[in-house]
Amino acid sequence: MTSLDKVLSWIDSTRDESIEKMAKLISQPSVSSTGEGVEECAKILCDMLKEVGLDAKIMPTPGLPAVYAERIVPGTPTVMFYGHYDVQPVGDLNRWDTLPFEPDIRNGRMYGRGTGDNKGQLLTHIITVDGFIKTCGELPCSVKFLLDGEEESGSINLAALVDENRELLKADVCYFSDGPIHYSGRPQVLFGCRGIIDAEIVLEENIRDCHSGHYGALIPNPAWRLVHLLSTMKSPDGRVLVEGYYDKVRSITPAEEEVLKDIPFDVEGYFQGVRHPGTGPNWDPIDAMKAHMFLPTMTIAGLGSGHTGEGMATIVPHKAICKMDMRLVPDQDPDEIFDLVEKHVKKHLPEAKVIKHGKMYPSRTDLTLPLSKTITGAVAEAWGTDPVVVPLSGASCPEYVFTKMLGMPTVSVPYANPDESNHGPNENFSLDLFIQGIKTTAYVLEAVARNNK
Ligand SMILES: [Zn+2]
Structure with missing residues (x-):
C-alpha cells in the first residue's frame, strides 16, 4: 500500500470525525465585520493545528489576528496553505432554515455560516496533514498555514503582515481552496484573479x-x-x-489561449436570471472569457x-x-x-x-510552471477527470501578497458545491465534496513531493 493509499483509506474511515471537526468550527461565530467571536475562533484553530502536530501561533495585526502554523520536513518542498476563518455577517435570520452557527446536516450537506466560505474548506487541508502524520508518521513535504481573520473585510492587514514576515512565510507554492467547483461538476484549478x-x-x-x-x-x-x-x-x-x-495589460500567453477553448461556458446559462431574455450583447464564448479574465x-x-x-x-x-x-x-x-x-x-x-x-492588486501565475502542472495533474488524478483550468478569476482576492510580494506561484482549487450559498442564507457544504477536498489535498501534497525528487 502506498502512503497515499493509506491516507485515502484513513480519510474514509475518519469521515465522521472530520465532519464533527467542521461542526466545531462552524459553531464558533467569527464575523470579521463586527469582530464577533473572531479571537475565539483563532484560538480553536490554533489548538486544532497544534493537535495534529504543527507549530502554531496566533499572529496579531492592528485589526483581527491571523493564525500561522508550520511543519518543516527537511529536504522537501514547502506548500503554503492560505485560507480565511472569518465569515460574512449572517444577514436576515428569517431567511435561514436553521441557525447559522448551529451546524445542521441535511440532504448530505452541512448548513451553517462558514461551511463553504471558508472554514470547511480550509479544514480539509488541516485534516489531510493529520492523515499523513497519523498513517505515515510524517508529511511528504513541508507545510505552512496562513489563515486570515479579515478576508471578508478586505484583508486590510494581510499585506503588512506578509511584508513583516517574508522569511517565515517563504514557500515553493501557495495553495488555497475557496469558492465552488465548476458548475459543470468538474473540479477547477485557478491561476489568478483580477x-x-x-x-x-x-x-x-x-x-x-x-x-x-x-x-x-x-x-x-x-x-x-x-x-x-x-x-x-x-x-x-x-x-x-x-x-x-x-498600457500595462499583459498579453494572453499561448498556453492561456489554449485552455480558454476548454472552459465550458454556457452563454444562456450564465446570464439566466441576470439579463432580460432576448437582450444582448451576444457573446462568443471565447471573447466573453477573454473580456472576463484578461481585460x-x-x-x-x-x-x-x-x-x-x-x-x-x-x-x-x-x-x-x-x-x-x-x-x-x-x-x-x-x-x-x-x-x-x-x-x-x-x-x-x-x-x-x-x-x-x-x-x-491583480495576480496571475504561469500555468505552464512545473508546479502548476503538478497540481493540475494531481487534481485530475484525485477526481478521475481533467479539471477546468481557469487562468484568471474575474473577481478579486488577496492572492497578490503571495505572487507579487513573496514571488511564489499561487494556485487555487475550490472544493465547495456551486450552490454553497456563500455570503447568503443557508450557506452549506456538501459532505461528499468536503471529503473529496481532503482527498484532493492529499493527492496534491503527494504529487508536489514526488515531482520534486
Ligand atoms: Zn467570502
Whole structure:
C-alpha cells in the first residue's frame, strides 16, 4: 500500500470525525465585520493545528489576528496553505432554515455560516496533514498555514503582515481552496484573479439645491457636468478612454489561449436570471472569457444627484457623485490606475474631487510552471477527470501578497458545491465534496513531493 493509499483509506474511515471537526468550527461565530467571536475562533484553530502536530501561533495585526502554523520536513518542498476563518455577517435570520452557527446536516450537506466560505474548506487541508502524520508518521513535504481573520473585510492587514514576515512565510507554492467547483461538476484549478480599485468622483458646485426656473439657466448643473465627464471616460463600445489605462495589460500567453477553448461556458446559462431574455450583447464564448479574465473594467457602481425619489422636483441639484470600481488585470497597478483616472478628471472637470477607496492588486501565475502542472495533474488524478483550468478569476482576492510580494506561484482549487450559498442564507457544504477536498489535498501534497525528487 502506498502512503497515499493509506491516507485515502484513513480519510474514509475518519469521515465522521472530520465532519464533527467542521461542526466545531462552524459553531464558533467569527464575523470579521463586527469582530464577533473572531479571537475565539483563532484560538480553536490554533489548538486544532497544534493537535495534529504543527507549530502554531496566533499572529496579531492592528485589526483581527491571523493564525500561522508550520511543519518543516527537511529536504522537501514547502506548500503554503492560505485560507480565511472569518465569515460574512449572517444577514436576515428569517431567511435561514436553521441557525447559522448551529451546524445542521441535511440532504448530505452541512448548513451553517462558514461551511463553504471558508472554514470547511480550509479544514480539509488541516485534516489531510493529520492523515499523513497519523498513517505515515510524517508529511511528504513541508507545510505552512496562513489563515486570515479579515478576508471578508478586505484583508486590510494581510499585506503588512506578509511584508513583516517574508522569511517565515517563504514557500515553493501557495495553495488555497475557496469558492465552488465548476458548475459543470468538474473540479477547477485557478491561476489568478483580477485586482480592484474603488474610486468616487464628487462634484459639489452650488451651496444648495435651487429652483430650476429661477436658476436653471444661470448656474452650473453638477449632474450634467458629471455626465459629460463620464462620457469622456468610456466609449459606448466599452473601451476605457483614460490615457494609459491599457498600457500595462499583459498579453494572453499561448498556453492561456489554449485552455480558454476548454472552459465550458454556457452563454444562456450564465446570464439566466441576470439579463432580460432576448437582450444582448451576444457573446462568443471565447471573447466573453477573454473580456472576463484578461481585460480591465471601469464600472459605474452608483450615480447620485438631485431628486431620485417618487414624484418630481424641479430643481438644480447642488451636488453629483459617481462611485466606480475598476477590476484590474496583470500588470496594472491600482495606485497608478487611480492616478491616471484622477489626472483625466482634473483635465476635463477640474472642480471635481476624486476619492480613493479600497484596492487589491491583480495576480496571475504561469500555468505552464512545473508546479502548476503538478497540481493540475494531481487534481485530475484525485477526481478521475481533467479539471477546468481557469487562468484568471474575474473577481478579486488577496492572492497578490503571495505572487507579487513573496514571488511564489499561487494556485487555487475550490472544493465547495456551486450552490454553497456563500455570503447568503443557508450557506452549506456538501459532505461528499468536503471529503473529496481532503482527498484532493492529499493527492496534491503527494504529487508536489514526488515531482520534486
Ligand atoms: Zn467570502
